[in-house]
Amino acid sequence: MADLIPALQNALRDAVRRLLPEPADADALEVPVLRVPDDKPGDYGSPIAFGLAKTLRRNPAQIAAELAAAVVPPEGVARVEAVGPYLNAYVDPGAFVRAVIAAPLDLPPSGRKVVVEHTSVNPNKEAHVGHLRNIVLGDAVARIERAAGHRVEVQNYIDDTGRQAAESLFAIRYFDETPPADEKYDHWLGRLYVRLGEAKERDPETIERGVAEVMHRLERGELRHEVERIVRAQLATYHALGAEYDLLVWESDVVAAGFLQRGLEVLERLPHVTRPAEGKFAGALVMDVSEFLPGLEEPQVVLVRSGGNAMYVAKDIGYHLWKVGRLAGMAYRAFDRQPSGHTLWTTHPDGAAEIEGHDFGHAQQAVNVIDVRQAHPQAIVRAALELTRAADAADDDTAAEAVLHHLAYEVVTLEGQAMSGRKGVTLAIDAVLEEAVRRARAVVADKQPDLPAIDDVARAVGVGALRFAMLKSEAKRVIDFRWEQALSLAGDSAPYVQYAHARADSILRAASEAAAAVRAADWDALGPLEVKLAQLIARYPEVVRNAAHDDAPHVVAQFALDLATAWNGYYNHRGPDGRPDTAVLRAEPGLREARLALVAAVRDTLARALSLLGVEAPRQM
RNA sequence: GCGCCCGUAGCUCAGUCGGAUAGAGCGUUCGCCUCCGGAGCGAAAGGCCACAGGUUCGAGUCCUGUCGGGCGCACCA
Numbered sequence: 001m002a003d004l005i006p007a008l009q010n011a012l013r014d015a016v017r018r019l020l021p022e023p024a025d026a027d028a029l030e031v032p033v034l035r036v037p038d039d040k041p042g043d044y045g046s047p048i049a050f051g052l053a054k055t056l057r058r059n060p061a062q063i064a065a066e067l068a069a070a071v072v073p074p075e076g077v078a079r080v081e082a083v084g085p086y087l088n089a090y091v092d093p094g095a096f097v098r099a100v101i102a103a104p105l106d107l108p109p110s111g112r113k114v115v116v117e118h119t120s121v122n123p124n125k126e127a128h129v130g131h132l133r134n135i136v137l138g139d140a141v142a143r144i145e146r147a148a149g150h151r152v153e154v155q156n157y158i159d160d161t162g163r164q165a166a167e168s169l170f171a172i173r174y175f176d177e178t179p180p181a182d183e184k185y186d187h188w189l190g191r192l193y194v195r196l197g198e199a200k201e202r203d204p205e206t207i208e209r210g211v212a213e214v215m216h217r218l219e220r221g222e223l224r225h226e227v228e229r230i231v232r233a234q235l236a237t238y239h240a241l242g243a244e245y246d247l248l249v250w251e252s253d254v255v256a257a258g259f260l261q262r263g264l265e266v267l268e269r270l271p272h273v274t275r276p277a278e279g280k281f282a283g284a285l286v287m288d289v290s291e292f293l294p295g296l297e298e299p300q301v302v303l304v305r306s307g308g309n310a311m312y313v314a315k316d317i318g319y320h321l322w323k324v325g326r327l328a329g330m331a332y333r334a335f336d337r338q339p340s341g342h343t344l345w346t347t348h349p350d351g352a353a354e355i356e357g358h359d360f361g362h363a364q365q366a367v368n369v370i371d372v373r374q375a376h377p378q379a380i381v382r383a384a385l386e387l388t389r390a391a392d393a394a395d396d397d398t399a400a401e402a403v404l405h406h407l408a409y410e411v412v413t414l415e416g417q418a419m420s421g422r423k424g425v426t427l428a429i430d431a432v433l434e435e436a437v438r439r440a441r442a443v444v445a446d447k448q449p450d451l452p453a454i455d456d457v458a459r460a461v462g463v464g465a466l467r468f469a470m471l472k473s474e475a476k477r478v479i480d481f482r483w484e485q486a487l488s489l490a491g492d493s494a495p496y497v498q499y500a501h502a503r504a505d506s507i508l509r510a511a512s513e514a515a516a517a518v519r520a521a522d523w524d525a526l527g528p529l530e531v532k533l534a535q536l537i538a539r540y541p542e543v544v545r546n547a548a549h550d551d552a553p554h555v556v557a558q559f560a561l562d563l564a565t566a567w568n569g570y571y572n573h574r575g576p577d578g579r580p581d582t583a584v585l586r587a588e589p590g591l592r593e594a595r596l597a598l599v600a601a602v603r604d605t606l607a608r609a610l611s612l613l614g615v616e617a618p619r620q621m
Numbered sequence: 622g623c624g625c626c627c628g629u630a631g632c633u634c635a636g637u638c639g640g641a642u643a644g645a646g647c648g649u650u651c652g653c654c655u656c657c658g659g660a661g662c663g664a665a666a667g668g669c670c671a672c673a674g675g676u677u678c679g680a681g682u683c684c685u686g687u688c689g690g691g692c693g694c695a696c697c698a
Contacts, residue, residue: 037641047640050678060678085678086641122698162698284696295624297694305696312698375625376693410626410691447660461660473634476626478691485633489660491646492634499660507657539637546637558635561645572653572662585657599657621660 004099005033005044007074008089012048015071019052019063035535042081042088043096043531049085060085093531094523097594100534101601105608107541110149113362115323116142118369119238119245120157123230124168125190127237128426129481130371130412130419135429136470136614137409138369139243140553143612145367148548153360154245157319160227161251164193166214169226171196174210184430186233221252221349235336235344237429242463242614244338246345247360253347254319257329260310263318264303266326270387273303282306292383293376301380313377317384320404325362326388329353332360367551369407372476378406407551409475416480427481436462436487443489444621451620460616461495462487468494471613472557492561494615497606500564501617503571504603507584509619511596514585521597522590529582530598533570536563537605544612553613560609567602 009031017026029051036045049067053060064082071080071087076099078092118138121127127135138154146152159165171192179188200207217223231248238245254260264285267273272288283306290299303314321327331351336344345355370378382404411418417425440462444454451457469486470479489495539559547555575581584595607617 032640034637034640040641045641047679050640053678084641159698164698281696286696293624297623302696307696309696311696372626373692377698408626443660448658477634478627480633482633485647488647493646493660495660496646499658503658503661510657542637554635555637558645561635565645568661569663571657572659574653574663580656583657620658 004074004076004091004096008033008044008046008077011071011074011077011080012046012067012087015067016048016052018070019056019066025055036086036088038532040086040088041083041090043091043528043535045083045086045088047086049082049087053085091531093526093528094594097526097530097534097598098521098523100538101597103538103541105540105605107147107149107544112149112364113151113153114145114365114367115153115155115361115363116145116367116369117155117157117323118142119243120159120370121234122162122164123158123160123227123234124164125193126184126186126428126430127234128419128428129414129432130426132241132429132432132466133409133412133470133479134369134371135238135241135243136467137407137475137553139241139614140467140471140556140612141367141369141407141551143614144544144547144551144553144556147544147608147612150365150548153247153363155247155249155323156245158227158231158248158250160224161215161218161255163211163215165227165230166211166218167196168193168230169218169223170207170210170214174199174207184233184236186230186237187428187430189230189233219252219255221256224252224349232336237433239339240433240463241429241467242616244340244342244344246342247332248335248344248346249319250347251315253330253349254315254322256349257322257327257331257347259318259322259327259329260315261318262327263321264310264314266321266388267303267317267384270391272387287380287384287387289380289383292386293379313380316377316381320366320381320385321388322361323363323366324385328361330360332358364403366404367407368404369409372408372410375406375408378404378408382406405551407475410478412479412481414481432466432486433463435483436466438462439487440465440489440495448621457618457621460618461489461498461621464494464498464610464615465489467613467615468497468557471553472561474552474554494610494613495621497560497564497610498615498617498621500567501603501606501610502619502621504567504599504606505619507599508596508603510585519589519593521593523594525588525591526594526598529570529573530595533566533598533602536566537601540605540608543609547612556609556612560606560613563602563606563609567606 012031013026013029016029017023020026031046031048033044033046036042049060049064052063056063061084064085064087067087068080068082073080076092076095078090080087080089116138119135121131142152142154168189174196175192179185196207267287275285276282281300284302285304286300286302288299289301290296302311304310330347331353332345332355333348333351334343335346338344368378385404413419414425414427419426437459441458444451444458444461465487472492543555543559547553570582573582584592584599587595610617
């Protein structure tokens, strides 16, 4: 609960003030308050006496005892007592649980806008398990940032002028094949791409010439329609995973909008960006990034080669200057209608500069979900953004604070092997999805054969299990993808949480069906078991804040597991006599209503946490 | 060589930005449906939190070093 802890901190601070020779010293005092371990008495505790022991030069346990005597418990706290050197508070169960249930789950709007870029798969083949982590992570981060009160725009960058797209498109002509009706377009293209790689050994000149020509056509935007076809096929996969986007950003449009040139003009005004007349960088445009990347052997980064060609980072910098509102001049139009009904927009040469109700870019923060191997180039983009911001702040202190957070996630290996598209050590997301849903369906059919919407449930469970497996541990952890582990339906998994949710919902359903004599809740009948559950629910806003601050979905996943575990434990709890003592529906009137309210809060909080991870919470499973 | 990340139970991972006797899942062993969903619950076993110093009343958490593993260090994208 939001205000109980500050109230407790204030009460403790007041007590300290009475104890100190210089009462003013207490004003700035930090009062740590934590939940007490399960085997210790009390609900919230503070180690405040430790810190005071030093300045007072006295035994902390003694100080704790004196503070306990001096403290005036705030509303909602029954009493405060010393437990050794700790100061533990017992909340008043009725008041506490009621307050937790009444507290809003939503965080207030921040007024900040965050652009989350993720997916950004090359438009030349089907997405594989390596991309899976990116998509799921990015999607969850977007949901979490939104829940934290920020305006969020999800961008998916389409590298339509790259070599990979060119190779795939050229392969169609080279092998002169037409896509089969029974194979997804991106899968078919991926196969041609691999075949072309093999054919290069036999016929290098023709292929090299052909690919180069396709690249030029791509740059001129002549093959837009062909690339769009690939992108649409890939989008079907992302949508099946539950991910949606706000805007596709095409590299050819970034270039056509002049962001490369204009970005370079912005950079050239910086003292860090120079054009050496001699030395190894003679004729090139370079940027000194030593301020941001200390310890580099070579602090100069080439932006434009001495031959005049721009490096890729330069394009990326231009793109990012637009993201944070330093450049404008892009055109947009609708691309697709996504499963939720949300329109997916795209940049487009024939689009409109203004779209009613949309203000693309102009973010205060950019989050880039890109694997850790890109850490270097990302740091360079970030350095460029920081440098331009610093330059602006010098003569205009209203310059927006724009920060780039590179969410660097580790790679996914496949059964211990490094993933490699070329070598064919790869696994398509579509195949994994199919298998996940198939396995989930078998379990659902076994456990709940009479379930009405069995296919929907199997999908929710299968996809949920997969997403959860990608999200439950930190991004910087290497994930080795293994079937039985990723699709586990037991233990630390989405189905475990979903099951807890469905169980709560089934109680609430039964209650509403039997709603004959509804009493007013008797909050005072609640006890310590309910407090433990409510304490977890009360953490939710803090969990969202922390997860958003660090762009760390695993924080939410771990919370969902904790809450589900606590709820399952409560549900199965037995009293000293060995009999269940937490029955909800069969509890006495009054207590029953209070418990029902708590169960509803459990269910809603579980559903909310799962939704932040993009995991559905079926009412039955 | 330089830089970043990781080292916690047999395996896979958490650990509330320094607090109480380090927690889960999987696996192993033993229990629990005359009771609201057993995809569940309870219990047992399993740990020099890589190692060595340091800071602190207090270190898995912060600092330094060592060892082991991963990744990155282009006028490539």
